[in-house]
Amino acid sequence: MNTAAQPPVGEKVRCLACGEVFDASISVCPVCGASGEWLALYVPETNAFRRESEEIFLIVGGGIAAVSAAEAIRERNRLCSIVLFSEEAVLPYNRPMLTKAMFDSLAEEALAIHPRSWYEEHGIYLMLSKRVVSLLPEERELVTDDGAHFHYDKCILATGASCFIPPIEGTGLAGVVAIRSVTDAAAAARRAEAGQNAVVIGGGVLGLEAAWALKKAGCHVTVLENSPRLMMRNLDAAASALLQAAVEESGVAVVYSAQTDKINGTETVESVTLRDGTVLPADLVVVSCGVRANTALAQSAGIETGRAVVVDEHMETNLRGVYACGDCAEFRGVNRAVWPVAAEMGACAGANAAGEAAVYAEHPVPFTF
Ligand SMILES: Cc1cc2nc3c(=O)[nH]c(=O)nc-3n(C[C@H](O)[C@H](O)[C@H](O)COP(=O)(O)OP(=O)(O)OC[C@H]3O[C@@H](n4cnc5c(N)ncnc54)[C@H](O)[C@@H]3O)c2cc1C
Incomplete structure (x- = not known):
C-alpha cells in the first residue's frame, strides 16, 4: 500500500533553482532535476488586467517562450484567437531534458510541457510541422512553408536558437x-x-x-x-x-x-x-559548441537584430505589434538563452501583446544545468 501523502490535485510547486512551475505530484524538477527542499509551494500571482477582444495573435515557435506567451495572452483575453506555429511535429516539450534523459523516454507525452488537452482547454490552436517562412509587415501576415497566408493583429516571434556547427571538415557525416x-x-x-x-x-x-x-x-x-x-x-x-x-x-x-x-x-x-x-x-x-539565435525570419522582415532579435523592456521589436522572446531575443544587448529567462520573456511578451504595459525585469539567473 502506498502511504505517501499525495498533494491535492492541481497543486503546483516552483523550483527554486530554475524557476520552473509544475504539478506538485512530480517530485523532481522536469527542467533541472532539483528536488526536495528546492521545491516550494507555488501561489500563482493574480493578474487583474483583462482586455477582451477578437484579435488574432500568431506565435512563431514551439518552445517554452511561445507557450508562456500564449498562456499570458489567454489569461488576459478570453475571446481572442491564439495560434502557435511550430516546425517540430511534437507538442512543445522540456528541451533541457534532451541531454539529461537521452536514454530515458523521449516519448512526446513524457517530455511535453503540457498535455494536448491543455491547449484545447486554453483555446490555443497548435499548427505543428508548420514552418513560418516569412513575415509580411505591411500586410500583417505570416506565410508558412506550404504557401498559406495567416493574418495577425499581434505577432510574437519565439523561434529559439540553433546549434552552432563550427566549420570543421566532416560535420556532415552520418553519426x-x-x-x-x-x-x-x-x-x-x-x-x-x-x-x-x-x-x-x-x-x-x-x-x-x-x-x-x-x-x-x-x-x-x-x-x-x-x-x-x-x-x-x-x-x-x-x-x-x-x-x-x-x-x-x-x-x-x-x-x-x-x-x-x-x-x-x-x-x-x-x-x-x-x-x-x-x-x-x-x-x-x-x-556541442554553443547556439546561435534564429533571427532569419525577423531579419528578412526588416526587424532590428544584433546577436538576436532586439527587444525593448516590453519585449516589442522595432516593428510595432511584433514581439520577440526567449532564445531568439536580446534585451539590452544580452541574449541569455536559458530556460527560465525564455519563460519569463515569453510571459512578458504575451502580457504586452494582450494590451498590458508589463515591464521585463531581469533577475540573476541561477546556473541550473
Ligand atoms: C540539450 C539542451 C539542454 C538544455 N539544458 C538547459 C538547462 O538545464 N537549464 C536551462 O536553463 N536551459 C537549458 N537549455 C536551454 C533551454 O532549453 C532554452 O533556453 C529554451 O528551450 C529556449 O526556449 P525558446 O522557446 O526560446 O526556444 P526553443 O526551445 O529553441 O524553441 C523554439 C521553437 O521554435 C521552432 N521554430 C523556429 N523557427 C521556426 C519557424 N520559422 N517556424 C516554426 N517554428 C519555428 C523551433 O523548431 C523550436 O521548436 C538546454 C538546451 C538544450 C538544447
Missing part, C-alpha cells in the same frame, strides 16, 4: 549530431551502443551532460575542450578543478586545449583528428 531537438537526441541515442566510442566536441554544460549520458549508456567517451580547463568562462580555477576531478572520476576522458582538425569517415564517422595529429576512434560525434 555526427548536434542536440537541439528531440529528433537530434533520438538520433544520438540510436547510435550510442554500449562499447562504442563517442567523442563530444565542446566541454560546456551541454557537452558534459551529453558525455555523462553516453557514459552511462556504456560508451567510451572523450570530451574535446579547446580551453586549458573546463568552463573557464563560468568557473574560477578552484571550481573548475573540482568539476574536472568529478568528470574524470566518472570515467569520461577530457582532452584540454584540443583543436579539432577533421572528422573522418566515408559516409559514416570513423574517427576525429586533432591539430596535434592525435586520432581518436569515433562511432558517434556530438558537436
Whole structure:
C-alpha cells in the first residue's frame, strides 16, 4: 500500500533553482532535476488586467517562450484567437531534458510541457510541422512553408536558437549530431551502443551532460575542450578543478586545449583528428559548441537584430505589434538563452501583446544545468 501523502490535485510547486512551475505530484524538477527542499509551494500571482477582444495573435515557435506567451495572452483575453506555429511535429516539450534523459523516454507525452488537452482547454490552436517562412509587415501576415497566408493583429516571434556547427571538415557525416531537438537526441541515442566510442566536441554544460549520458549508456567517451580547463568562462580555477576531478572520476576522458582538425569517415564517422595529429576512434560525434539565435525570419522582415532579435523592456521589436522572446531575443544587448529567462520573456511578451504595459525585469539567473 502506498502511504505517501499525495498533494491535492492541481497543486503546483516552483523550483527554486530554475524557476520552473509544475504539478506538485512530480517530485523532481522536469527542467533541472532539483528536488526536495528546492521545491516550494507555488501561489500563482493574480493578474487583474483583462482586455477582451477578437484579435488574432500568431506565435512563431514551439518552445517554452511561445507557450508562456500564449498562456499570458489567454489569461488576459478570453475571446481572442491564439495560434502557435511550430516546425517540430511534437507538442512543445522540456528541451533541457534532451541531454539529461537521452536514454530515458523521449516519448512526446513524457517530455511535453503540457498535455494536448491543455491547449484545447486554453483555446490555443497548435499548427505543428508548420514552418513560418516569412513575415509580411505591411500586410500583417505570416506565410508558412506550404504557401498559406495567416493574418495577425499581434505577432510574437519565439523561434529559439540553433546549434552552432563550427566549420570543421566532416560535420556532415552520418553519426555526427548536434542536440537541439528531440529528433537530434533520438538520433544520438540510436547510435550510442554500449562499447562504442563517442567523442563530444565542446566541454560546456551541454557537452558534459551529453558525455555523462553516453557514459552511462556504456560508451567510451572523450570530451574535446579547446580551453586549458573546463568552463573557464563560468568557473574560477578552484571550481573548475573540482568539476574536472568529478568528470574524470566518472570515467569520461577530457582532452584540454584540443583543436579539432577533421572528422573522418566515408559516409559514416570513423574517427576525429586533432591539430596535434592525435586520432581518436569515433562511432558517434556530438558537436556541442554553443547556439546561435534564429533571427532569419525577423531579419528578412526588416526587424532590428544584433546577436538576436532586439527587444525593448516590453519585449516589442522595432516593428510595432511584433514581439520577440526567449532564445531568439536580446534585451539590452544580452541574449541569455536559458530556460527560465525564455519563460519569463515569453510571459512578458504575451502580457504586452494582450494590451498590458508589463515591464521585463531581469533577475540573476541561477546556473541550473
Ligand atoms: C540539450 C539542451 C539542454 C538544455 N539544458 C538547459 C538547462 O538545464 N537549464 C536551462 O536553463 N536551459 C537549458 N537549455 C536551454 C533551454 O532549453 C532554452 O533556453 C529554451 O528551450 C529556449 O526556449 P525558446 O522557446 O526560446 O526556444 P526553443 O526551445 O529553441 O524553441 C523554439 C521553437 O521554435 C521552432 N521554430 C523556429 N523557427 C521556426 C519557424 N520559422 N517556424 C516554426 N517554428 C519555428 C523551433 O523548431 C523550436 O521548436 C538546454 C538546451 C538544450 C538544447
